[in-house]
Amino acid sequence: MGQRLCLLRGRRPERLATVLRQVLSPLDDAAVMNAVSPRLTEALSALGRPVHGWSGRLTRKARHLSGLAKTHTMDALSVGHLDHESGDRIVRFAGQVLVAKATERGSYARTTPDRHGFPRLHRSRIKQHFGYVTGDLVRAVVPSGKWAGTWTGRVSVRARGQHSVTTPRGRIDVFHERLRPPQRGDGYEYDSRAESRPSKKEVDGGATRS
Structure with a gap:
């Protein structure tokens, strides 16, 4: 060198x-x-x-021979040796997968700046209000009005007790008495999605693993 x-x-x-x-x-x-x-x-x-290693190149080759889509789940199924010539096949596929996304736990900043960078307001050091902290998953029951119904989403707490809940239709303000906590915030947001599945032709022509 x-x-x-x-x-x-x-x-x-x-x-x-x-x-x-x-x-x-x-x-x-x-x-x-x-x-x-x-x-x-x-x-x-x-x-x-x-200890056995398995390269990404071999994973890609096995996934391609199996006719699988490029997803994390299908990549995991394709890790490991498959003897295609002897008829090894992947026959079971996940229909739904759990998706975990890291979320914020709040901010260390004690002020909120304006567009020029000057402090606009001061944030409270107390993060829990009326038993809830920002990021908790809550179920809100609204008896009447425009947002009447039961809503589930992440909450942003307010010191006055009227918390903001993010729903699929937008953000709503709900008093803390109408909230129930199905899950406390742990720094992650959980969701599920449908997994891409190969066609019958791809399954018949691909490898097999159960």
């Missing part, structure tokens, strides 16, 4: 400058994983347990 750098310094200094910039720049996520995976495998193997 040292000899190559010396040759670049003498013959192609502009190329040497490019190489040095690349050395100092951080690696991309995929490059980091490619560099760390062999070291991690070695460290885990030293514990005396069998």
Whole structure:
């Protein structure tokens, strides 16, 4: 490596400058994983347990041969050896998948600035009001009015007790007495979605795993 750098310094200094910039720049996520995976495998193997690695290239190949869509769930099903020639097949697919999304737990900032950056108002250090904190999943029962009905969503608390609840139709203001907490905020937002399923032709021509 040292000899190559010396040759670049003498013959192609502009190329040497490019190489040095690349050395100092951080690696991309995929490059980091490619560099760390062999070291991690070695460290885990030293514990005396069998460790088997599986590359993304092999996962992509197995998914393609199975005729599966590019999703996290289908990628997970495609990890591991499948003997396509002997008739191995993936025969069970998830219809619904759970999606977890990291959410904020609030802000450390004690002021809210205006568009010029000057403090516009001060935020309270107390985050819990009337038993609720921003981010809790609540069920609101509104007996009458424009928003009459039962609504479920994340709550933004207010010190006066009239909290704001985010619903699929918009935000509504509800007094805390009409709220019930199905789930306390834990820093994540949970949802479910339908998983992409291959066609019957793709299933018949693909691999099998149960």
